[in-house]
Amino acid sequence: MTRDDAQAILEQLAGPTAQLRDDQWTAIEALVVHRRRALVVQRTGWGKSAVYFIAAKLLRGAGRGATVIVSPLLALMRNQVDAAERAGVHAATINSSNVADWGEIHERVRGGELDVLLVSPERLNNPDFRDQVLPALAKDAGLVVVDEAHCVSDWGHDFRPDYRRIRTLIGELGADVPVLATTATANDRVVEDVATQLGVGGQDTLVLRGGLDRESLRLSVVRAGNPAQRAAWLVAHIDSLPGSGIVYTLTVAQAHDVASLLREQGHEVASYTGSTEAAEREQLEADLLANRVKALIATSALGMGFDKPDLGFVVHLGAPSSPIAYYQQVGRAGRSTASAEVILLPGREDQDVWRYFASVAFPSESMVRNVIHALEPDRPQSTPALEPLVDLGRSRLEMVLKVLDVDGAVRRVKGGWIATGEPWHYDEPRYRRLDDARRREQQAMLDYQATDTCRMAFLRAQLDDPSLRDDERCGRCDNCTGVHVSVDVDESAAEDTRQRLMRPGVELTPRKQWPSGLSKLGLDLSGKIGDGPAPGRAIGRLTDLGWGVRLRQLLSETDREVPDDVVQAAVKVLASWDWTSRPSAVMALDSNTHPLLISSLARSLARLGRLTDLGTLRYAPDRRPVAAANSAYRVAALNGAWVAPGTDVVAAVDGPVLLVDDLSDSGWTLTMAARVVRAAGASAVLPFTVATTS
CATH class of the missing domain: 3.40.50.300 (P-loop containing nucleotide triphosphate hydrolases)
Incomplete structure (x- = not known):
């Protein structure tokens, strides 16, 4: 293996005019020839991804196993897969957006068909991946790369507990498996923390750290x-x-x-x-x-x-x-x-x-121990099942469970989480140091604004x-x-x-693209959505400082007729809606939680706006969909969920139909329901909800 070999692959990646930097070659040689561990801290655009793709291809050419790249964001993964293909590297990714492809990718890993596997840090604790795929990767990997390695730090750029799990992966590697950690944004404290977390800070570790000026x-x-x-x-x-x-x-x-x-x-x-x-x-x-x-x-x-x-x-x-x-x-x-x-x-x-984001950081010891005590050693419990047992919201509860999993006090298994019975220590000094670091960095941002x-x-x-x-x-x-x-x-x-900014009303942006993998769930839907709803409106967000409190209260109450203040607010929103064509009819969506609220609001809008009342779009018998975490499965659950309205009634309406619901969350309910109404003859569907979550 020579520098010319690396230069040839670089030209495939970046074009015939690209030139391999001396530091890039130093890193590649350390990984491929000497099987060393390396920490590369270089500015954006320096070419860190070229280092690991070139190393991956050279290692595969020498008969080594696939390279595993732990990568934090979907946008980053997409760019990396495209770059790999340009260099003739067979790459695939496992993340939350391609659930339907996981089984096929696992088989390609086992069959040695892939040169590079990009994995989101969250996948490292998926039970199937952790227990069935990860051990083989750790045994046979040619190279392990931790991209955007500052995420490993407890307070580098973002708090991602799953990144701490990488240390376990690295600890199980063979002695001659090289490890590369890369980042563009790390001060001395973060570099030290990354080195400690990944175990790449030993005397034999190559550290390449360059200047961070951006001349443009x-x-x-x-x-x-x-x-x-x-x-x-x-x-x-x-x-x-x-x-x-x-x-x-x-x-x-x-x-x-x-x-x-x-x-x-x-x-x-x-x-x-x-x-x-x-x-x-x-x-x-x-x-x-x-x-x-x-x-x-x-x-x-x-x-x-x-x-x-x-x-x-x-x-x-x-x-x-x-x-x-x-x-x-x-x-x-x-x-x-x-x-x-x-x-x-x-x-x-x-x-x-x-201050808000700091307040939802890692909670107190008593709250964490409540989570441990709520779990059982032999009966898995899901995160939603645990929520009523502990005083933590969903996102903070999931963060606590991940940290406890890394620390060995709980374990994620099929069906949820179990307690391991292992003793657990609340590392208060560490969290205090993190709080201190957070306050110093916040002050630094204030100083940046004020500096001359x-x-x-x-x-x-x-x-x-x-x-x-x-x-x-x-x-x-x-x-x-x-x-x-x-x-x-x-x-x-x-x-x-x-x-x-202060007027009531929030735009509901319609879904424009079908989620990937629907064909594997039996649905012939892909690409752009051509028969969905038009842009819609909601009275307000649940997080609004103004309407938020009122809407949260309304949707948490026992179902009842729509209050007058909500009707008045809805009228103001509709009056300010700059639609291309005014709706001619209104239809309510069936609901498990607020059928009276929704139907009475639809009737009020029909009366005040002189719209044709089309009644309620009812769920089909035994087809009330259950919540699903993944968009593909949400679409599959909603497909065929409603009884189609009569085409003679809907088609007779001369104009768009206003489709009324209580809450817009993912947007898929309104998208799929709108397709049903349009198939019945509506020229367009305008979604309208009491509230939206975002």
């Missing part, structure tokens, strides 16, 4: 005022930003609100969050890559691994709580352009969001960049150039934005 980025901070004023600033300035880009928000609700606001003003944007379905994410990423949208309005779900070399700008409406997270996100911009705009619009309420020194040098210092010189300045940021982005926003425009 122009960093600015714009103090534009309250949320409405900042949103108004974005409306006024987004078209002047170069190319297409990303606007980051701190919450899912903000992403949807800002995207709706910009679309109302005629801007081509879309929201992208952790709740966006995998197939739809792929389409949105493709739209941004092809410049079909000006921007994606995104949470941190669009971050690591998304690769658009000519991304022209990154704007943050609200500051992340950590310089590490901020550098990671702004690093998406300007990878192949001479200049890219990076703008932070901080707000006083940012710290409230930080070079902003890029500030970020590089936070990341302990070894190449940073004393008093170094980038010469590009607002502080270095003295050129500051204007904060001016027309007062009338700011007031108009405030009124738009």
Whole structure:
């Protein structure tokens, strides 16, 4: 194996003009020839993925086993699989979006047909994968790669307990199986933590750590005022930003609100969050890559691994709580352009969001021990079954269970979780250190906003960049150039934005793509959804500061006739709906929990709006669907769930049908029900719900 061999594979990956860097070759040689462990900390765009794909192909050519890459995000996996195919590497991925393919992929692993298997960290504790597939991989792996390794740190970029499980995988490897950990965002503390967690910090470990300056980025901070004023600033300035880009928000609700606001003003944007379905994410990423949208309005779900070399700008409406997270996100911009705009619009309420996320971090010892005591050693209990027994919400409960699993106190098995009976120690000093680190990093973000020194040098210092010189300045940021982005926003425009944000009504974005794998569940549905509903509306989100409390109360009460204030709010939402064609009829959806609320609301809207009342779309006998965690299975459960309405009645309606439900969660109920109503003759279906979860 020579450097020329590695260079040839690189050209397959990145094109004939690509040149292998000396440090890349150093890492590849250490992994392939010397079977060493390596930790590579290099800036975004340096070529970390090229190192492990080249190493993987060279190891396979030498008769070694498949490379296992633990990768945190679906966008990252998709880019990596595409890159592998360009180099002739047979790659597959196991994650939450391709459940129907898992069995086939497992067989390909066992049969030695794959060169690379990309695995989400959550898969490492799936019982079947952990017990049947993982042991063979650990025994025969040619290379193990931990991508975005800062996630291993308890407080690096994100708290992902499943990443701590990688240490177990590495501990079971043969002595001559090389291990590579890579990241672009890690300060000294995170590097030390990663090394400790992965066991790649020994004396024989190769550490390659490069400079983190990004010469194309122009960093600015714009103090534009309250949320409405900042949103108004974005409306006024987004078209002047170069190319297409990303606007980051701190919450899912903000992403949807800002995207709706910009679309109302005629801007081509879309929201992208952790709740966006995998197939739809792929389409949105493709739209941004092809410049079909000006921007994606995104949470941190669009971050690591998304690769658009000519991304022209990154704007943050609200500051992340950590310089590490901020550098990671702004690093998406300007990878192949001479200049890219990076703008932070901080707000006083940012710290409230930080405090909220800190409050739902790892809970107290007493709460954790309640979880352990609620479990039994020989009777598995699911997470939903445990919820009524412990005072923890679903997401925090799942996090606690994962941590306890890593620590050996509980074990995930088929059917749920069991107690192991092993003693468990609450590591209070560690959690105290994490809290201290969190507070220091939050203060660092406040200091970044206030500094009058070079902003890029500030970020590089936070990341302990070894190449940073004393008093170094980038010469590009607002502080270095003295050129500051204007904060001016027309007062009338700011007031108009405030009124738009405060009015009742939330847009329901329809599902656009079928989830993958439906054919394996017996459904001939794939690609774009052509017969689904139009964009809809809800009165408000369950998380809204205004309507949220009222709606949560209403939906938690015993089913009853719709209250007058809810009807009035619904009328206001309908009056402000800028639909292409006004609905002519209204139909209620059948419900297990709120049939009276929904049907009475539909009747009230029919009376007040002079719409034809089509009654209720009833569930078929014995076909009331149960909740399913995976979108493909949700669609399968809802397929054929309703009794089709008479075509003579629906087709006689001259105009769209308003379809009324109590709550929009995943969006699949409204999508599948709309298809039934359209098949009965409706020209269009407009969903309307009392509330939405996002």
